[in-house]
Each structure stands twice: as C-alpha cells, then as structure tokens.
Amino acid sequence: MGETYSYYPGCTSHSTAIEYIEASKAVMDSLGIELKELDDWCCCGAASAHNLSSSLALGLSSFNVGEAHKAGADLVIPCAGCYGNLAQANYVMRNDEEERQRLEKQLDFTYNANVKMLSLVDLLAREELRPAIKELVKKPLKGLKVVCYYGCAIVRPAAITGVDDTENPLRIDTMMADLGAEVIDWSCKVDCCGGDLGLTDAEKTSELVNKIIDYAVAAEADCLVTSCALCEANIDIRQQRLPILYFTEMMAEAFQVGDRSRWWKKHFNDPSKLF
C-alpha cells in the first residue's frame, strides 16, 4: 500500500497490550503500512485526568495531538481509551478557536485541519483495504464462531468518533467475515465492560463482564474479538469461560504471520486451542 502514518503507542503498548501491538505491527507489515512513532509523547491522562481536572485532561491529550500536527500525518492510536481522549482534544481544537489558539501557543504547534486521529479499526477496517486483506488470508478462520465487541471509546460519542451506527457498529464484524470466521450477531457489542472500575470495584466490574460473557456464551461464540486494550485485559482476567482476542491477532492468525504462539501465552484464557 505504501502508506505512512504517525503512531502514538500509549502506556499499555509496553505493558498489558504487548501482544496487541506486536500483532498490529505484524499485520501492518503484511499490508505495507508504515508507522512512525511520534518524536515525543506522554500519557493521554486515561480516565484519571478528566475525573480530576478537565483542563489537565485536555492539556495532556493536546500535547500528543500537537506532536501529531507537527509531524503532519494522520495519527494511529491503537488503544481505544487513548484514541477517545486524543480525538476529543482534536475535536476541541477543530471547533473552539479560542481554545485552539491557547493550546497552539502553550504547546508550540500549528493546527493542521488535515491531520486526523485514527483508531486501529479506522485504519485497518477501511472498505478499500478489504481486497488486500482477503488476498493475504492464508488460513481462513473457517468454523470459528466469533462475537465482535466494540466497547465504548471507539464508538461514542459519535460527534467525535464519526461512527455512523453507535448501537450496531459492523466494521470488525465485516473484517472477521472477510477472514473466514462465522460472525454471530449478538446484543452486547457496545456495552461497557467496566474496565475503568477494575482496580477500585472488582465485584461490580465482574458483574458487567459476566453479563457480556453470558450473552456471548448463549450466542454459542468460541471467542470474543475486540480492539480495546482495557476491555481485553478486563474481560480476559475476570472470567474463565471464553478466550478474548484482539482483532489484529485474528488477522495475524489468518495471515499466518507474527509470533502467535508467544502472544497466546500472554492471555489468561488460552486461545491456542481455537486454531
């Protein structure tokens, strides 16, 4: 494809989401997509900054958005939480001229209306990539029943994410079907898994996770596929009924690329028996 993008790793790229990042990079190598890490980046503030101070949240996210505007290419953000925060900051810059000028001055960058914030789903589940993806499939995921789980941050709010159907998004579903999997329609695609509560209220988080898994199991899914690093960790850790996979791990399995057996060992529910 020969496409080049800026890349914001986010804190989980070195910790809980290591296999997500490795799988995503392996898949992008296959597709000829090049990522250039931002010259400098900081934590987006996750849920904690905006819980305590909106201006801190906007400042931290804008630090990174500003770096992307300096680099001049669209910014790819694999973590759904980081994506939500950076897309929100870019939205503020696009719609609030006074704030934009203040941020440009404070963070020493010039706003570039062409620079977009992209989730990994925005990048990889594009209509025009479908032929290339189908062509790269070496081992179709035949017979594998999957439910696709989108969670919150890459979907809501629509004004920021640009998602056209916030109750029934289909982009990961379409991709999994292209990889040969049997995609099951189900009810909990955009439910919140309570990931932000994981460290403060394990009981409530387990309740939210178990509802999602109950529905996935009732739909007779073999596994749940997601693009959110916090959802993956949260849902994988808090139940023993279903393997949870990143959508780029599914792509890598279908493409037969990357160090997959090592990634499977990083999961709490072993996905190796699926393949």
Added chain:
Amino acid sequence: MAENLLQKVVAESKQPINHCYQCRKCSVGCPMIDEFDFPPNMVMRMVQLGMKDELLKSKAIWMCISCETCGTRCPNEIRIAPIMDSLRAQCIDEGVVPADPVTVALHTAFIESIKTFGRVHEATMLMSYKWKSKNFTSDLDVGLKLFLRGKIPLLPKKSKNMAKIKEIFKESGK
C-alpha cells in the same frame, strides 16, 4: 446559588443542560445505575435546581465511568460525562469529602505517575494507589499473573519534554 452551579457546569461541560425534559433514557441505559444514589436523570434536574451540596457529596458523580451511553442516546444531545467531570472537579477543588475516596485515590496516584514520568508506570502507580487507599490485598493475584506474563514492566519510561508536562500540570492547578 442555583444559577451559579448551573452556569458553572454549563460553562465547563459545554452541554445544554436546560434542554433536559426528564425522558429518563439516560438512566435506562446506564450500566452503573445500581451504584448511583441519584440516577443520571435526577442529577440533571439537581444541576438545574442548583443542589450543589447534595451533588458534590453524592456517590453518583464517582460511580459514572464515562461510557457515554447516556449522551449517545439522549434525544437532546446532552453528554452527561463532561457534566460529571465538572461536578467531580468541584468536589475535589472545594475540599468536599468524596463519597468514594478509593476512586479518588486511584486517579490521584495515576496522575502523579504522569507528573513524574510523563507516562504511567504501572508498578509504582499501583503501589502508590494501594498506599493511599489502604487496600493492600485486593487483586494481588491478578497483579502477579500480569507480572508473570511480562505485562508489568519494572523500569519506567519517560517522556522527553518533562518541563512542558510539568507546565501543563501547573496550569491546571494539579
């Protein structure tokens, strides 16, 4: 007083709170509703009426996890998540004892980690959170399992421009 709270929350959240006509769609879809002392639709009415003390002392403002389900479904396009952000910040800034100090302990430990490294270093952040919340035993097994899977790095990684990050903290008063 009533007007002060409403004006402040509208200014900070940029949401048309006065458009709320109590259809309760927000509360029907809220995944956290069982934990709220006041459901989201009631929070909207309390902001309109300026019930500041009750709101800042409420559990509801800390139980909202900003999933944005309510805002996405609101027929008046009111996003409640930024409204909760405004109320939470007022609770902390005005020295009100938060109804859920454990959540505040986590967020405080988290932003302190960013202030130190520019990024979050899970191991030291979790220790600081455990210390602040005096909750030393919960989820230790999960932490150990994550560590054994190579998911909790020992050494922190820093942003380059720490001076600018400290400036962002200073400007926000944190």
